[in-house]
Amino acid sequence: MDTPLAGKTCIVTGATNGIGEVTAQALAQMGATVIGVGRSPARCADSAARIKAATGNAQVEYVVADLSVQGQVRRLADEIKARHSRIDVLVNNAGMYFSTRQTSPDGIEMTWALNLLNYFLLTNLLLDALKAAPAARVVSVSSGAHEGAKQINFADPEFKTGYSGWTAYNQSKLANVQFTYELARRLAGTRVTANALHPGFVATGFGHNNGGLMGVGMKIAQRVGARPPKGRRRAFTWPVHPKWKA
Amino acid sequence: MGKYFTDKRAVQSSPASYDTDAVVRLWAESEQQTALAQHVAA
Ligand SMILES: NC(=O)c1ccc[n+]([C@@H]2O[C@H](COP(=O)([O-])OP(=O)(O)OC[C@H]3O[C@@H](n4cnc5c(N)ncnc54)[C@H](OP(=O)(O)O)[C@@H]3O)[C@@H](O)[C@H]2O)c1
Numbered sequence: 001m002d003t004p005l006a007g008k009t010c011i012v013t014g015a016t017n018g019i020g021e022v023t024a025q026a027l028a029q030m031g032a033t034v035i036g037v038g039r040s041p042a043r044c045a046d047s048a049a050r051i052k053a054a055t056g057n058a059q060v061e062y063v064v065a066d067l068s069v070q071g072q073v074r075r076l077a078d079e080i081k082a083r084h085s086r087i088d089v090l091v092n093n094a095g096m097y098f099s100t101r102q103t104s105p106d107g108i109e110m111t112w113a114l115n116l117l118n119y120f121l122l123t124n125l126l127l128d129a130l131k132a133a134p135a136a137r138v139v140s141v142s143s144g145a146h147e148g149a150k151q152i153n154f155a156d157p158e159f160k161t162g163y164s165g166w167t168a169y170n171q172s173k174l175a176n177v178q179f180t181y182e183l184a185r186r187l188a189g190t191r192v193t194a195n196a197l198h199p200g201f202v203a204t205g206f207g208h209n210n211g212g213l214m215g216v217g218m219k220i221a222q223r224v225g226a227r228p229p230k231g232r233r234r235a236f237t238w239p240v241h242p243k244w245k246a
Numbered sequence: 247m248g249k250y251f252t253d254k255r256a257v258q259s260s261p262a263s264y265d266t267d268a269v270v271r272l273w274a275e276s277e278q279q280t281a282l283a284q285h286v287a288a
Pocket of ligand 1: 204
């Protein structure tokens with residue numbers, strides 16, 4: 001077996017479904033020590049078992065955290081750092097679309113809390129451990145949907161007025177790209193790189209939380225889209241593949 | 247410099263994503279909304 005990531009510790013958030021789980025499995029296949037993050041204890045256990053069985057890599061652990069809650073992001077970072085002094089790869093992936101405006105337990109609009117602030121906070125809390133690695137990579141999953149946002153609505157980023165699911169989602173994905181550019185600028189001169197990724201349109205659990213027309217529409221679109229083909233699966237992990245040069 | 251990837255290639259992201267004033271402002275807003283400085287100091 002080709003294990004170019006043996007000895008590397010890789011974190012993937014939102015690793016109990018869709019792109020995150022595929023990414024976690026691909027990293028495990030390449031021999032990495034994988035830390036998956038999900039919000040459901042049962043789904044975390046299932047994904048860990050599935051990936052171990054599929055790859056034969058026993059170095060797969062899952063940590064439960066609701067990443068829309070800042071206290072849980074902090075607890076997660078503390079737990080990871082207590083066990084790993086060095087992180088080689090962080091894939092920020094956990095993100096969702098919310099058709100109606102909802103707020104997190106911290107009182108922050110969910111799209112903003114989960115899709116942006118979670119990436120920002122977790123990355124910053126893990127920076128020391130990333131800097132301790134010989135060549136660490138932060139990959140933040142954005143989307144082509146970011147092009148739908150003309151700007152960040154700084155006057156009202158949480159859309160207290162005029163919320164629309166796609167407006168909030170597109171803005172959060174633009175924020176993922178902008179976060180990445182500023183992170184990379186701040187990390188210049190360190191051994192950590194930061195990049196953003198558009199995974200392409202793939203059949204995942206995305207949108208299923210919304211029920212109604214959006215849920216049905218996504219399910220139909222995704223049946224047509226089918227499972228990510230092998231080439232696409234490789235594209236997800238490309239920015240962390242050893243052949244890839246920053 | 248950070249890049250934006252799709253299908254194994256670095257491609258241009260939207261013009262808005264390169265707005266450096268917005269990029270810096272977003273970072274400051276995020277810091278504030280996550281009380282990051284406070285936590286790291288604590
Ligand atoms: N699918 C696409 O076509 C597409 C296109 C462009 C960009 N993206 C981006 O890809 C990323 C992943 O999306 P996906 O399509 O793979 O969606 P998905 O199948 O719905 O997976 C989302 C993952 O995030 C987890 N998650 C959701 N809320 C969470 C929370 N509060 N705390 C912790 N984990 C949470 C989910 O956990 P559960 O298993 O508990 O739900 C799941 O593991 C997102 O950032 C999305 O914007 C997707």
